[in-house]
Amino acid sequence: MSTQIVNIQPLSQPVDLGVEAATFSPEVEAEIDRHLAKYPVIRSAILPLMFIVQRERGYLDPPGVLYLANRLKVRVTDIWEVATFYSMIHTQPIGKYHIQVCKTLSCKIMGAGKVTEHCSQKLGIKVGETTADGRFTLSEVECLGSCGTAPMFQIGFDYHENLTPEKIDQILDKLP
Amino acid sequence: MRIAAIGCEPLQLRRVHLEDSQTLDVYRRNGGYEALKKVLDGMSPDDVINEVKKSSLRGRGGAGFPTGMKWSFVPKDSPKPKYVVCNADESEPGTFKDRYLMERDPHMLIEGMLIAAYALNSKTCYIYTRGEYKYLIDIMDVALEEARKAGLLGDKILGTDFSCEIHTHTGAGAYICGEETALLSSLEGLRGHPRMKPPFPAVSGLYAAPTVVNNVETLTAVPDIIKMGGEAYQKLGTEKSGGTKLWSVSGHVKLPGVYELPMGYDDMEKFIMEDCGGMLNDKQLKACIPGGSSVYIMRADQIIGKDVRMDYEGLVAAGSSVGSGGFIVMDETVDVFESTKNLTEFYKHESCGWCTPCREGTDWLVKVFKRIENGGGRPDDAQLMLDLVDNIEGKSFCPLGDAASWPIQSAIKRFPEDFKRRLSTDFTD
Numbered sequence: 125m126s127t128q129i130v131n132i133q134p135l136s137q138p139v140d141l142g143v144e145a146a147t148f149s150p151e152v153e154a155e156i157d158r159h160l161a162k163y164p165v166i167r168s169a170i171l172p173l174m175f176i177v178q179r180e181r182g183y184l185d186p187p188g189v190l191y192l193a194n195r196l197k198v199r200v201t202d203i204w205e206v207a208t209f210y211s212m213i214h215t216q217p218i219g220k221y222h223i224q225v226c227k228t229l230s231c232k233i234m235g236a237g238k239v240t241e242h243c244s245q246k247l248g249i250k251v252g253e254t255t256a257d258g259r260f261t262l263s264e265v266e267c268l269g270s271c272g273t274a275p276m277f278q279i280g281f282d283y284h285e286n287l288t289p290e291k292i293d294q295i296l297d298k299l300p
Numbered sequence: 301m302r303i304a305a306i307g308c309e310p311l312q313l314r315r316v317h318l319e320d321s322q323t324l325d326v327y328r329r330n331g332g333y334e335a336l337k338k339v340l341d342g343m344s345p346d347d348v349i350n351e352v353k354k355s356s357l358r359g360r361g362g363a364g365f366p367t368g369m370k371w372s373f374v375p376k377d378s379p380k381p382k383y384v385v386c387n388a389d390e391s392e393p394g395t396f397k398d399r400y401l402m403e404r405d406p407h408m409l410i411e412g413m414l415i416a417a418y419a420l421n422s423k424t425c426y427i428y429t430r431g432e433y434k435y436l437i438d439i440m441d442v443a444l445e446e447a448r449k450a451g452l453l454g455d456k457i458l459g460t461d462f463s464c465e466i467h468t469h470t471g472a473g474a475y476i477c478g479e480e481t482a483l484l485s486s487l488e489g490l491r492g493h494p495r496m497k498p499p500f501p502a503v504s505g506l507y508a509a510p511t512v513v514n515n516v517e518t519l520t521a522v523p524d525i526i527k528m529g530g531e532a533y534q535k536l537g538t539e540k541s542g543g544t545k546l547w548s549v550s551g552h553v554k555l556p557g558v559y560e561l562p563m564g565y566d567d568m569e570k571f572i573m574e575d576c577g578g579m580l581n582d583k584q585l586k587a588c589i590p591g592g593s594s595v596y597i598m599r600a601d602q603i604i605g606k607d608v609r610m611d612y613e614g615l616v617a618a619g620s621s622v623g624s625g626g627f628i629v630m631d632e633t634v635d636v637f638e639s640t641k642n643l644t645e646f647y648k649h650e651s652c653g654w655c656t657p658c659r660e661g662t663d664w665l666v667k668v669f670k671r672i673e674n675g676g677g678r679p680d681d682a683q684l685m686l687d688l689v690d691n692i693e694g695k696s697f698c699p700l701g702d703a704a705s706w707p708i709q710s711a712i713k714r715f716p717e718d719f720k721r722r723l724s725t726d727f728t729d
Contacts (some may be wrong), residue, residue: 162426162467162469163467164381164424164507165488165489165507167488167489167490168469168487168488168489169489170489171431171469171470171471171472171486171489172469172470174472175431175470175472196489205490205491206489206490206491209474209491209492209652210431210471210472210473210474210492211472211473211474212431212432212472212473213472213473227642228393228593228642228643228646229393229394229551229589229593229628229639229642229643229646230393230394230550230551230628232639232642233551233552233630233634233639234550234551234552265473266391266393266475266646266649266650267391267392267393267394267475267593267646268432269390269391269395269396269399269430269432269433270396271393271394271395271396271548271550271551271556271626271628272301272396272548272549272550272556272557272558273301273556274550274556278432281432281434281435282435283435
């Protein structure tokens, strides 16, 4: 019986993602430094930094992940572990404008279904899809804290409330 | 949307209608930072905690734990740094009051946090805001910078020996992070999983140091408690529920919005039918969830003509609870089977996956709801759902499991007709 030698790498071994870490402008680096300075334990800055990487690169891509692992002095798996927990962190490309229609109770009873339907028809995509030109992604999300001004959606970080079909048309048509 | 105080002088909503209410200048011209000055001018940390105890202020995030008591659990002799963390993760469906407090009156939160930090000998505070509220983080950052420049934040505040820094922090879309121990996990840069209690955060919280986590509305009540005295604040409400409370009203009313009421406001029916403008399109009231999605749903006949008192004890007596004060009003067109399915989907999505009863239970419940909706209802389905809920409630790691259970229990019990007609035969509740 032959013995097969198995090499078990120590956990601290860097994972090779096959990509180079992302780089950012001095301004962005300074912004990142300001976040890191807030905490006695730098890992705490993981979510604020993920949002910055997303803003700069469109989504949290492997070079961005590698950058964060280096910057926060943690393993690549630590970054993935956190990234996959939070619904606002995207590990796949999404549209330039992410339309997030609130579907939870107050919005639902005030007509969230019609908002989704209208967006879906207008953009020619179903919930969860992105338009072919990469401009719009349509999602249904849970409560966004806008219940008194239902129905509503968020595009990126912008709140759009008390929506009607006309208002939705105006908002979407005005986007650059 | 309406923002108004009913039945009391506006306390938390005192400045929200003023022009540029978010600025330091307007805040100071309207009584702002007087409480901080009073504290630094001659109150000891224990004096502050005692005033808060006397006020009967209870945590406004949902659990309703007495704030003064929570503060007194922080060990004074601990050599570790102490932290004050503001829970601005407002994600309970139906709740949106903290959003307007931070948007319109950010300095009130800063002052409340500084007073809490003084009472607890804390030098570092964090405001944990849900990721979707990015615009509020921007508003808070501007306000913090204003305060820093005016000597109200940072080293030697107002020329005294008290130094304290407040930082904003962002979540990234996870309801569970409103649970205080999950919030602390998230703030440490981990997945937002709740932690075992004890040790409670007051003993071992952020970075294993003593930590107090308070809701925005709780902390913004503190400056007024200091200014008027704990006793006077308590008298605005009832003996066990001091002060005023903000209610976020949504759903089928003519005037949804944020309402400040004295604790113990005497009539929930009047609140819906008059103060909130009555039912939208003059339809009939069918149901109301008074404290955010996690509390028991109430039938109209538990409200109409029942003089339901709006405070912690009054709502429990009426068959529900205050929770976060997220008031969702539903008219006769709402099918409670569907509304309960909607909330169950919410809890399934937001279950963090840490413990089996909640992770598997909420998923199973959604499957049952979907099967029934698609015409596959079976006579014993109501019992199946109650059995599933019974295996979650009180058996999950954190209160999210209870929160997922209560809407279903109360809906099946109080609106059996909406379930019955989808199941092949009758059932008794």
